[in-house]
Amino acid sequence: MxxxxxxxxxxxxxxxxxxxxxxxxxxxxxxxxxxxxxxxxxxxxxxxxxxxxxxxxxxxxxxxxxxxxxxRQMRRQDLVCQCCGEKFTPKRADARYCSNACRQKDYRKRVTDAASAQNEHLDKCNASAK
Ligand SMILES: [Zn+2]
Ligand SMILES: [Zn+2]
Structure with missing residues (x-):
C-alpha cells in the first residue's frame, strides 16, 4: 500500500x-x-x-x-456607539451603533452636517461676491 x-x-x-x-x-x-x-x-x-x-x-x-x-469572540467584544458613545455588544460584526435609533440619529446628523457645510460655503461665496 x-x-x-x-x-x-x-x-x-x-x-x-x-x-x-x-x-x-x-x-x-x-x-x-x-x-x-x-x-x-x-x-x-x-x-x-x-x-x-x-x-x-x-x-x-x-x-x-x-x-x-x-x-468570532474578538469581533463580539463591546463596541462604542458612534452616536451616543455608550458601550454595547454588537449583534452583527459590522454594527456601529447601539440601536436603530442611534443609527438613524447619526445618519440624519450627517445629512444635515453635509447640508449646513454646503450652506456655509454658499454664504461665504455670497459674502465675497458683495
Ligand atoms: Zn497535532
Ligand atoms: Zn447609541
Missing part, C-alpha cells in the same frame, strides 16, 4: 526522534525538525518543510476552528 510522507512519518516518529537527537538528519539525508503541533500541541518530528501540524488534516482543522472561534 502506498503511504504518503506524512503517514510514514506518523508511523516512524520513534525513528525520527532518535535520528534527530543523534544527528538531526534522516538516513535519507533530510533535515529533521522538532515541532510543536499547532493543533494538538504535541511534539513531533518531521522532514517535511511545510509541515506545521502532526496531522495536517485533523490538527490543521483543529487549529483553523480555534482561530475562527477566537476571531
Amino acid at each position: 502506498y503511504m504518503t510522507n506524512e503517514e510514514w512519518e506518523q508511523n516512524n516518529q520513534d525513528y525520527l526522534k532518535e535520528s534527530y537527537e543523534e544527528t538531526g538528519f534522516t538516513t535519507g539525508g533530510y533535515a529533521i525538525r522538532k515541532l510543536i503541533c499547532g493543533g494538538c500541541g504535541r511534539v513531533f518530528y518531521t522532514t517535511i518543510y511545510t509541515k506545521k501540524y502532526c496531522h495536517s488534516y485533523w490538527c490543521g482543522n483543529q487549529a483553523n476552528n480555534r482561530r475562527q472561534r477566537e476571531y
